[in-house]
Amino acid sequence: xxxxxxxxxxxLDTGGEAFELLANPRKAWIYxxxxxxxxxxxxxxxxxxxxxxxxxxDYVADLEAAGFIEQSNDGRPAEYAAREIDLRxxxxxxxxxxxxxxxxxxxxxxxxxxxDAYIDRHGLDGLAVALEYAREHANGSVTHQIMARxxxxxxxxxxxxxxxxxxxxxE
Numbered sequence: 001x002x003x004x005x006x007x008x009x010x011x012l013d014t015g016g017e018a019f020e021l022l023a024n025p026r027k028a029w030i031y032x033x034x035x036x037x038x039x040x041x042x043x044x045x046x047x048x049x050x051x052x053x054x055x056x057x058d059y060v061a062d063l064e065a066a067g068f069i070e071q072s073n074d075g076r077p078a079e080y081a082a083r084e085i086d087l088r089x090x091x092x093x094x095x096x097x098x099x100x101x102x103x104x105x106x107x108x109x110x111x112x113x114x115x116d117a118y119i120d121r122h123g124l125d126g127l128a129v130a131l132e133y134a135r136e137h138a139n140g141s142v143t144h145q146i147m148a149r150x151x152x153x154x155x156x157x158x159x160x161x162x163x164x165x166x167x168x169x170x171e
Contacts, residue, residue, distance in 0.1 A: 027062065060080065
C-alpha cells in the first residue's frame with residue numbers, strides 16, 4: 001500500500017512552520033501534557049515536566065500562537081487546554097495524518113530510547129507509518145512480522161517500535 005511506505009523527503013521530515021511542533025520533542029511534550037491535563041498552568045507544567053520556567057513560557061506562547069493550545073480561563077494564573085490536532089498531509093501518493101497521537105509519540109522520544117532511535121533511523125515520516133501499524137497492532141489486525149515485511153524492517157525492530165508506541169495508541 002503506497003500510503004504505508006516511508007518517505008524521508010516528505011514535509012514531515014523537511015519541516016515547515018506548521019510542523020515545528022513535530023521537530024521539538026520538548027514542545028510536543030508540553031502539548032501532550034496540556035492535552036492530558038486541561039486547565040493546567042505554566043507553573044504546573046514547570047514542576048511536573050521539570051523544565052525551565054522561561055522555556056515553558058516561550059513554548060506555551062508558541063503553542064498558543066499556533067493554535068495548538070488556548071487559555072481556558074480569564075483569570076490569573078492563566079490555565080491552558082489543548083486543541084485537537086487533525087491535519088492531513090498529502091505528498092504524491094502518500095497521505096499522513098498529523099494528530100495528537102503523533103505529537104505524543106514525538107514527545108516520548110525524550111524518555112524512550114527506542115522511539116528516539118527509530119526516528120533517527122526512519123525520520124518522522126517513518127514514525128507516522130509505524131504509528132499506523134501500532135493502531136492496527138493494538139486492535140489485532142496486524143502482527144509485527146507483517147509490519148517488518150511490509151516496511152523492510154527486522155522483526156526485532158518492528159516489535160520494539162510497536163511495544164514503544166503501545167502506550168500512545170492505548171491511551
